[in-house]
Amino acid sequence: MPDPDAIDDPMRDRILRATFKVLCRHGYGKLNLSDVAAQAGISRPTLYKSFKSKDELLSAFSEFELELLRHDLDRAIAGRRGRDRVDALLDFLVDFYTSYQMRGLIEIEPSLVLEQMTTSLPVLVDLVVPVLAKQVPDPETVAQALVRLSLCHYLIPGYDDDRMLEQLRAAVGVR
Structure with a gap:
């Protein structure tokens, strides 16, 4: 379950959305944190404040995607x-x-x-x-x-x- 505080963190959200774009271009194997930081328009040290490693970022990204999917499905079936x-x-x-x-x-x-x-x-x-x-x-x-x-x-x-x-x-x- 994602950390509720992390969900409302605009910087974290920005980084995770940038991760999606970088993954679409390069895949998981060639993902590097410099590309994610550049896509997010932030420095690597700023990225490291939210994610200590590539593995931590990818784990958070998986949770983020699942949460977005849940939200979109809930919205589609609401009412x-x-x-x-x-x-x-x-x-x-x-x-x-x-x-x-x-x-x-x-x-x-x-x-x-x-x-x-x-x-x-x-x-x-x-x-x-x-x-x-x-x-x-x-x-x-x-x-x-x-x-x-x-x-x-x-x-x-x-x-x-x-x-x-x-x-x-x-x-x-x-x-």
């Missing part, structure tokens, strides 16, 4: 009930996975992306299960199917990307 809530979830998944800017990492560091997806799958499923609760007979299994199908579209863009929403609807059992 919706029943089928509308499920539809909002499916629209969110399509929008997120078709627009996520770190897709280029697949070409830069495919093995690392696959490794990260392995650890991310359960976390993503845990985000989706509550939205499906009381809407489908087995929310855990349906959430797993939705996440895997979405990740497949993300990792391997193809001829049927325009049919992703239909595929997600079929996985949920709605048309």
